[in-house]
Amino acid sequence: MTEAALRAARANVDEIAALIDWIGDDGWTRPSACAGWRVVDMIAHLGAVATSIVAPTPPDPDAPPMPAERERQHDVLVDRRRSWSVEEVVGEWRTNTPKLLAALAGLQQGEAAAKEVTLPGLGTYPQHMLANALAFDTFCHLRNDLLRPAGPLELDLPEPDDDRVRPAVEWMLAGLPQMQGPELTTTVVAPITLELDGPGATTVTVLPAEAGGLLGVVPGDGGDVRVRSSATAFVRWGTTRDGWREHATVVGRAELATPFLDTLNII
Structure with a gap:
């Protein structure tokens, strides 16, 4: 299954722990590269995600409903922790992240691995791919929002290798057909091949949806329109941290790829 994703998630968590130990008092309130979130808010987000899975609390009947958009849900959870001290934020993350990793380890084999789970606003996946989700979340926030050159912190870590990048890209490609629904589906009218090189390299083709269905993402080269980029850059522009034009090149009829890439x- 996705034991490789679980290993990547564990390695990312270890690096985040090293970063937490390294951050000085003045580092916690620096703005991260995620708009509106400070460094401490980024750790609060990661802790909140772990808690929501391994130690969910009953909903407060007096609390306003969570927004439907997944990104806004994250904002709400972070906002609820803005009054917490750094020690409280770090304590939640340190307590529940190991529990989350242990829970994900139990979803890598047998019937539990293949059982599907629906994540509000994100789509439906086999449970073993939740390890990919954590590998993506930790990699993306650590490498793109916390650490330089985009983030405010400078910690000497090895360059991302295939073992770190590939599970994150796998999650992105699994989510691509589902996360935006018709907004993205209608932009693909001909096969578009994504050629991603470097660590995490892969080639897949995005196929137009059949009537009432989702986009297809299949391995290999299946289209005359190609989008070429590094896989690490795809993590940035595929999440709109950068514009795709800064990192990707379109070969073939650009007018067929541009609406998809813009959306x-x-x-």
């Missing part, structure tokens, strides 16, 4: 926004 894509994986979370």
Whole structure:
């Protein structure tokens, strides 16, 4: 299944733990590269995600309903922790992240691995791919929002390798047909091949949806229109942290790829 994704998630978590130990008092309130979130808010987000899975609390009947959009749900959870001290934020993350990793380890084999789970606003996936979701979330926030060159912090870590990038890209490609629904589906009218090189390299083709269905994402080269980029850059522009034109090249009829590339926004 996706034991490789679980290993990547564990490695990312270890690096986040090293970053937490390294951050000085003045580092916690620096703005991250995620608009509106400070460094401490980014750790609060990661802790909140772990808690929501391994130690969910009953809904407060007096609390306003969570917004339907997944990104806004994250904002709400972070906002609820803005009054917390750094120690409280880090304590939640340190307590529940190991529990989350242990829970994900139990979803890598047998019937539990193949059982499907629906994540509000994100789509439906086999449970073993939740390890990919964590690998993506930790990699993306650590490497793109916290650490330089885009983030405010500078910690000497090895360059991302295939073992780190590939599970994150796998999650992005699994979510691509589902996360935006018709907004993205209608932009693909001919096969578009994504050629991603470097660590995490892969080639897939995005196929137009059949009537009432979702886009297809299949391995290999299946289209005359090609979008070429590094896989690490795809993590940035595929999540709209950068514009795709900064990193990707279109070969073939650009007018067929541009609406798709302009709309894509994986979370």
